[in-house]
Amino acid sequence: MHASLHALTAELKRLKASGVKSLPVSDASLAQLRTALTRRAGIRPAASTPPAVAAEPAVGPEPVVTAEASVPYKAPERTFTVKPAATPVPAIPAPVPFTLPAGDKPTRWAALRARVLADEFCCAQVRPGKQVVFGVGSLDAKIMFVGDAPGAEEEVQGEPFVGPAGQLLNKMIGAMGLKRADVYIGNVMNWRPQMPVDVSGVQYGSRPPSPPELAYCLPYLQAQIAVVNPALLVALGSVAASGLLGPGTFKTLGEVRGLWKEFAGKPLMVTYHPSYILRNQSNQSKRLIWEDLLKVMERAELPIAEKQRGFFL
Numbered sequence: 001m002h003a004s005l006h007a008l009t010a011e012l013k014r015l016k017a018s019g020v021k022s023l024p025v026s027d028a029s030l031a032q033l034r035t036a037l038t039r040r041a042g043i044r045p046a047a048s049t050p051p052a053v054a055a056e057p058a059v060g061p062e063p064v065v066t067a068e069a070s071v072p073y074k075a076p077e078r079t080f081t082v083k084p085a086a087t088p089v090p091a092i093p094a095p096v097p098f099t100l101p102a103g104d105k106p107t108r109w110a111a112l113r114a115r116v117l118a119d120e121f122c123c124a125q126v127r128p129g130k131q132v133v134f135g136v137g138s139l140d141a142k143i144m145f146v147g148d149a150p151g152a153e154e155e156v157q158g159e160p161f162v163g164p165a166g167q168l169l170n171k172m173i174g175a176m177g178l179k180r181a182d183v184y185i186g187n188v189m190n191w192r193p194q195m196p197v198d199v200s201g202v203q204y205g206s207r208p209p210s211p212p213e214l215a216y217c218l219p220y221l222q223a224q225i226a227v228v229n230p231a232l233l234v235a236l237g238s239v240a241a242s243g244l245l246g247p248g249t250f251k252t253l254g255e256v257r258g259l260w261k262e263f264a265g266k267p268l269m270v271t272y273h274p275s276y277i278l279r280n281q282s283n284q285s286k287r288l289i290w291e292d293l294l295k296v297m298e299r300a301e302l303p304i305a306e307k308q309r310g311f312f313l
């Protein structure tokens with residue numbers, strides 16, 4: 001139910017941003033929402049509260065609830081339903097131990113990639129037409145960026161950070177005087193955590209991975225670190241940071257961002273996720289993330305021009 005509410009909220013925000021001011025809502029849907037919200041708040045529904053209805057599309061004409069008078073909404077109503085994964089999986093298993101083959105970096109990396117892309121459990125987590133996502137970049141990279149999980153674009157293209165957050169990450173890498181191909185980019189998750197989809201099978205929004213999901217994928221990231229052997233790691237955002245530092249190691253990202261930590265024997269810089277900057281486009285927010293990246297550049301012994309030091313001031 002939490003996931004459904006999350007998806008519904010994301011969709012309502014999207015519609016609002018696209019100018020929609022009113023939506024048709026059936027009595028049954030309203031009753032269902034009321035029940036869900038009272039449950040989330042831990043309130044027992046009052047005796048007069050209508051019972052939750054089955055998750056089926058409401059039929060018949062619906063009253064229009066308007067926040068502002070007029071502007072009727074013409075798009076068809078979206079009905080959210082949960083589509084099963086390619087293979088229904090009841091629980092997240094423990095990660096299966098594996099050994100990397102001997103050989104040079106490309107051999108070991110290719111074997112690891114093939115293993116992850118063929119991992120039956122990973123494959124069972126993605127819907128038809130979507131892909132398990134493995135890291136990309138230079139096998140000689142000094143810097144490895146670690147994000148959380150693939151999003152909508154990434155699961156289609158099978159590559160990390162190719163959507164809007166990825167475009168911004170590319171710019172950040174460019175500001176450091178590097179190209180995307182100079183660094184390595186991975187995620188703590190190899191699939192997009194699933195949420196309810198609408199009737200046409202589209203998943204709106206994303207949810208953070210659960211601890212067992214993270215635990216399943218983490219050995220695959222550790223193996224990528226072992227193969228690439230970067231000088232340092234950069235965790236992008238709180239999901240990546242808590243995936244690497246362990247659950248419960250911090251309450252807010254502000255406690256750990258900008259600090260050097262350690263993961264898999266590598267120095268780890270924690271900073272904000274690019275999507276945070278997409279939501280907070282102020283120079284102040286950009287400067288915070290940039291200061292963290294300056295520390296990364298110093299530690300990786302990259303040249304830093306005076307102009308770069310002053311970005312976003």
Ligand code: URA
Nearest residue numbers: 147148149150160161
């Ligand atoms: N956000 C991430 O953390 N990783 C991706 O691959 C895309 C978006």
